[in-house]
Amino acid sequence: MITLRGLTKRYGDTVAVDELTLDIGEGRVTGFLGPNGAGKSTTMRMILGLDRPTAGRALIDGKPYASMRPLREVGALLDAKALHPGRSARSHLIAQARSNGIPVRRVDEVLETVGLAKVARRRAGAFSLGMYQRLGVAGALLGDPKVLILDEPVNGLDPEGVRWVRELVRAQAAQGRTVFLSSHLMSEMQLTADRLVVIGKGRLLADSPMAELLAASASASVRVRTADPDGLRSLADHLRAYDGVSVEVVASVEGASPAESSGGGRQDEIVVRGRTAAEVGDLAHRLGVRLHQLHSVSASLEQAYMELTEHSVEYATRTAEV
Secondary structure (H helix, E strand, C coil): CCEEEEEEEEECCCCEEEEEEEEEECCCCEEEEEECCCHHHHHHHCCCCCCCCEEEEEECCCCHHHHHHECCEEEEECCCCCCCCCCHHHHHHHHHHHHHCCCCHHHHHHHHCCCCCCHHHCCCCCHHHEEEEEEHHHHHHHHCEEHHHECCCCCCHHHHHHHHHHHHHHHHHHHHCEEEEEECCCEEEEECCCCEEEECCEEEEEEEEHHHHHHHHCCCCEEEEECHHHHHHHHHHHHHHCCCCCCEEEEEEEEHHHHHHCCEEEEEEEECCCCCHHHHHHHCCCCHCCCCCCEEEECCCCHHHHCCEEEEEEECCCCCCC
C-alpha cells in the first residue's frame, strides 16, 4: 500500500504537485495518467525519497521509503538509462544485488524473465531503448519486492514487449503486490490497469476503478431502437426527467433484419447518456415499450482522459488549419 497525504512540491512559485491525497492499494495495477508537466514523475520521486516534499507525506506500508530496504521491499524504474554504459547488463545487476544483500543467482533469473539472458554480457551502451527498458524492469524485480513503481515502462518497446509488460505487471498484482505505473499509451493502459489515478497541473482529477471512469465519460452512451415511435417518445421523456441524463433523437433508420421490425422496416432510435443499459431497459419494461435493440457504447480511455484533462494541459498545441 502506498499512502499519499497532502503531498505537495513547489519549486519557487511553481507548484508541481498540489496537495495530493490518495491510497494505492495492493493486489491491483493502478495506472497513473496526466499530461506532460502534470507532476507524475515528481510524485514518484517523492514516494521514493528522491525529492523532498514541500508539505505532506508519502508512505509505503506506513513507512517512508528512506527507512526501508531498497529493492527488497520496493522495486522502481524511473529512468531506464540511469546506468554506466560500459557495464554489461549482468554486471550492472550484480552490483545492485551485492549492494542490497540479494543472492547473485537472482540476477540470472530476472535476466531470463525480461528476455535479456542472451545479451547479458553485452555492454549496456550498445542497447536499444527497448533493451534498456527491459534491463530497468529486471532491476525493479531483482529483490522480489512487494511494491513496484514503474514510470513509462513500455516506452520504446515493440508490440511483443508491450504485451509482455502488461502480462508481467498483472501477474505481479495477482500475487498481491502493489503495482503503480505511468504511461502515455492510453489503449495499453486500458488493457492493463484495474484502477486509474489522473492528475493535471499537480492536482488530483480522478481516482477510480477503470470501469467507473469509462462509464462516467460523456462519450459513453446507450443506444435504443424500436419500431414503436410513441413508446420511444414516452421513454425519452421519462429519461429526461432524471438529473444528469441527456437524450438525443436519431433519425429513423432501416431495420437490419425483418426480425428487428414489426412493420415497414423503419425504426426510431435514441442515444442516452447518464444511464446504464440495464437502467434504460428496466424503465422501458415498466413503461411497456418493446425494444428491438438496446446496447451500451463504451467510451475509450483516451476519450475519458481527454475530457478530464481538457483544462489541465500545460503545453497545449493548436490544430493546424488546412
